[in-house]
Amino acid sequence: MFSLGGKVAWIDLSKNQVKIESTKKYKKYIGGRGVGSYLVYKEVPETAHPLSPDNIITFNTGPLTGTLSPSAGRINISTKNVATHGISFSNAGGHFAPELKYAGFDHLIIKGKAEKPVYLFIHDNEIEIRSAEHLWGKDTWETEELIMKELADKKIHVAAIGQAGENLVTMACIMFDRSRASGWGGCGAVMGSKNLKAIAVRGKGSLQVYDPDRFIDFNKLLWKRFANSKTIQLFHKYGNLGTSGAGGIDGTLAQSVKNMEDEVWEADKTLQVREIIFKEKYEVRKLANFTCPINCSRFYHVKEGKFRGQKLEALKTNVYRAFGSNIDLADREYILKANEMADRYGMNCDSLSAVIAWAIDVYQKGLIGKNITDGLDLHWGDGDLQLKLFKLIAYRKGFGDILAQGVYRASKIIGRGTEKYAMHVKGHGMCEQSVRSHKGWALGIMTSVIGGGHLAGAPNTEQRRMSPEEGMNFFGVSTAGEPTVYEGKGKLVAWFEKYKIIADMVGLCSFTTYWIDTSLIGPDDFAKLISLATGWKLEGKDLLNLGESIYNIEKAFNTLHAGFTRKDDRPPYKLTEIPVSSGEFAGEKLLPEKWEKMLDDYYIAHGWDVATGWQTEDCLLKLGLNDVKERLKKAGKLPPTKFSKKRREINE
Amino acid sequence: MNRKLAYCLEIDEKICTGCQACVLACSYHHSKMFGLENTGCIEVFRNNKNGDIKINLDKSCCDMCKQEKIPLCIQFCAPEAIKIIRTYQIILNKK
Numbered sequence: 001m002f003s004l005g006g007k008v009a010w011i012d013l014s015k016n017q018v019k020i021e022s023t024k025k026y027k028k029y030i031g032g033r034g035v036g037s038y039l040v041y042k043e044v045p046e047t048a049h050p051l052s053p054d055n056i057i058t059f060n061t062g063p064l065t066g067t068l069s070p071s072a073g074r075i076n077i078s079t080k081n082v083a084t085h086g087i088s089f090s091n092a093g094g095h096f097a098p099e100l101k102y103a104g105f106d107h108l109i110i111k112g113k114a115e116k117p118v119y120l121f122i123h124d125n126e127i128e129i130r131s132a133e134h135l136w137g138k139d140t141w142e143t144e145e146l147i148m149k150e151l152a153d154k155k156i157h158v159a160a161i162g163q164a165g166e167n168l169v170t171m172a173c174i175m176f177d178r179s180r181a182s183g184w185g186g187c188g189a190v191m192g193s194k195n196l197k198a199i200a201v202r203g204k205g206s207l208q209v210y211d212p213d214r215f216i217d218f219n220k221l222l223w224k225r226f227a228n229s230k231t232i233q234l235f236h237k238y239g240n241l242g243t244s245g246a247g248g249i250d251g252t253l254a255q256s257v258k259n260m261e262d263e264v265w266e267a268d269k270t271l272q273v274r275e276i277i278f279k280e281k282y283e284v285r286k287l288a289n290f291t292c293p294i295n296c297s298r299f300y301h302v303k304e305g306k307f308r309g310q311k312l313e314a315l316k317t318n319v320y321r322a323f324g325s326n327i328d329l330a331d332r333e334y335i336l337k338a339n340e341m342a343d344r345y346g347m348n349c350d351s352l353s354a355v356i357a358w359a360i361d362v363y364q365k366g367l368i369g370k371n372i373t374d375g376l377d378l379h380w381g382d383g384d385l386q387l388k389l390f391k392l393i394a395y396r397k398g399f400g401d402i403l404a405q406g407v408y409r410a411s412k413i414i415g416r417g418t419e420k421y422a423m424h425v426k427g428h429g430m431c432e433q434s435v436r437s438h439k440g441w442a443l444g445i446m447t448s449v450i451g452g453g454h455l456a457g458a459p460n461t462e463q464r465r466m467s468p469e470e471g472m473n474f475f476g477v478s479t480a481g482e483p484t485v486y487e488g489k490g491k492l493v494a495w496f497e498k499y500k501i502i503a504d505m506v507g508l509c510s511f512t513t514y515w516i517d518t519s520l521i522g523p524d525d526f527a528k529l530i531s532l533a534t535g536w537k538l539e540g541k542d543l544l545n546l547g548e549s550i551y552n553i554e555k556a557f558n559t560l561h562a563g564f565t566r567k568d569d570r571p572p573y574k575l576t577e578i579p580v581s582s583g584e585f586a587g588e589k590l591l592p593e594k595w596e597k598m599l600d601d602y603y604i605a606h607g608w609d610v611a612t613g614w615q616t617e618d619c620l621l622k623l624g625l626n627d628v629k630e631r632l633k634k635a636g637k638l639p640p641t642k643f644s645k646k647r648r649e650i651n652e
Numbered sequence: 653m654n655r656k657l658a659y660c661l662e663i664d665e666k667i668c669t670g671c672q673a674c675v676l677a678c679s680y681h682h683s684k685m686f687g688l689e690n691t692g693c694i695e696v697f698r699n700n701k702n703g704d705i706k707i708n709l710d711k712s713c714c715d716m717c718k719q720e721k722i723p724l725c726i727q728f729c730a731p732e733a734i735k736i737i738r739t740y741q742i743i744l745n746k747k
Contacts, residue, residue: 145701216724287669293671299703
């Protein structure tokens with residue numbers, strides 16, 4: 001098999017057993033998220049709690065992982081979502097995924113629960129289940145160091161959970177190579193529930209592609225496209241943070257401010273956390289993901305102040321917003337420290353920020369008091385408070401135990417009208433910018449099958465102010481670049497949802513795609529890369545169809561496991577009621593009537609039922625998903641006949 | 653002893669972003685395969701703890717990608733950390 005490690009490992013931790021099968025079996029789903037989502041759909045029973053041994057967690061590489069394609073180092077993690085009880089997929093960079101393939105494995109499927117804490121050591125076609133009792137209680141950084149020491153090999157790459165994962169915190173993530181997070185869906189807690197502390201990989205093998213010479217020539221061409229892209233040049237210059245983080249390079253881009261109360265942060269605060277200041281004061285060097293021509297990452301060294309001596313690879317745009325503007329904190333060093341501690345405890349920045357910002361918000365609004373917060377005085381802009389809450393959450397102590405359940409459940413537990421300030425999508429915490437003003441972006445976040453996040457299908461075309469010609473040419477949507485326009489966005493989001501899956505299937509970063517710049521890798525380019533690498537004959541339209549199929553499998557999983565309907569694709573209270581305070585988008589909010597129309601367009605674009613938001617028999621049959629159709633039908637979750645009473649009831 | 657004009661590569665560890673694309677390019681040149689070990693002349697070691705990057709370039713194995721106009725590792729180095737250096741090869745007189 002060309003361009004593949006060749007093996008899929010099924011690891012049953014209850015039985016302490018590893019079974020190997022050929023990757024060939026899963027060719028239909030290409031790899032990565034395609035295989036991951038399919039397996040979660042197929043293997044996890046509807047009755048399984050995400051933290052039960054019946055849930056599986058899958059680590060997936062793609063056919064381009066470990067090759068010389070741009071940014072070919074992504075690992076996909078699919079599992080049942082701890083926050084939403086629907087599907088979860090997330091994606092991390094670093095160098096873990098290629099190493100896994102060089103060790104001979106394309107996918108790891110882990111089920112059951114080990115009797116005592118364990119970690120996996122995967123090396124050159126072998127998998128060892130080793131004791132992790134000495135690692136339990138350690139943070140992700142300590143875990144990596146101890147494993148490297150134990151195995152006496154500094155070339156090992158480690159995926160680990162911290163204390164948050166061990167303590168089954170809803171927003172626990174998995175950290176790869178210390179600073180690369182697979183954040184979504186509480187996948188760190190799923191690992192913790194299986195008593196699986198870490199996975200260490202070391203591979204000394206090589207990958208052979210189907211047509212090496214043409215593969216290398218095509219990649220040379222792609223590399224040139226990256227060098228010529230103006231957007232990529234911005235990444236080179238300013239890193240991930242500079243392009244859209246601290247308000248963009250000119251500081252005016254929309255933010256998430258104070259539990260997403262607003263999109264505009266005071267200029268004096270934004271100026272404190274501009275990329276240029278991070279660059280001048282702390283930047284040691286630029287860093288890149290595996291084979292990545294973008295180098296969006298930076299290594300920082302804090303040389304003075306309270307956190308003197310701190311060294312870390314850091315600051316993605318979401319981290320800056322989550323630990324900065326969303327809690328109204330304009331202190332660079334506290335933001336960097338929060339970045340470190342979230343990495344160490346192993347917690348996802350978006351959902352962690354969502355619950356902390358919500359707690360401060362409802363405390364400030366007088367809905368909760370010190371009797372609920374265990375005496376803590378919650379106020380905005382307090383870096384020490386944020387760090388203290390991280391610890392309480394990771395260890396589930398006192399008030400932290402409530403917050404550890406995520407913003408949706410915490411607000412349900414506390415009640416008192418705090419629920420309407422919980423910023424979540426389908427029960428998963430949210431911390432996003434521009435969601436009032438940029439309508440397509442907002443739609444992509446709300447409809448995302450993993451419960452929010454902008455990496456399922458939220459288009460970036462509005463932020464880029466794409467011209468009508470370009471929008472029409474690439475997506476058939478002339479309004480793609482107009483932030484405040486609702487029309488056309490349903491179709492646009494549906495397109496991006498099926499397209500984004502391609503990058504997740506093959507193992508490349510979404511920054512290599514049209515999501516960032518239409519001069520980069522499109523559907524036909526992906527098809528050419530896969531064909532040259534594997535010898536499989538594919539065209540761009542085949543990949544888009546497959547993307548649509550996988551999105552439908554994920555959507556069906558949500559309907560079956562979490563019971564989502566149209567009402568779950570609506571934005572939370574704040575976004576429809578509290579407008580943007582000032583600036584270019586002053587007065588903008590999501591208008592319910594227009595939202596519903598946009599949602600109709602979105603369902604129609606997917607071929608789904610407008611009244612319920614469910615998938616239709618026709619759409620599933622057209623995609624060849626007969627088994628999905630049967631399963632939904634059996635569960636009574638295909639749309640009822642038109643105008644029936646049940647049809648109306650579903651959405652009430 | 654004669655001197656002959658020659659060229660070799662030099663990689664700037666400060667500019668390098670640790671992406672290892674050069675390692676794979678070199679691996680492809682020497683073996684038509686993609687791997688990090690025993691297949692090429694470049695080894696990149698990245699220390700995630702302190703941000704250091706160390707590079708081993710085995711100059712005795714590097715043939716500057718004879719069939720290419722520019723060595724492949726340079727073509728795939730986005731931060732432009734790899735340079736061609738003009739040097740002299742010393743040819744020892746057998747006598």
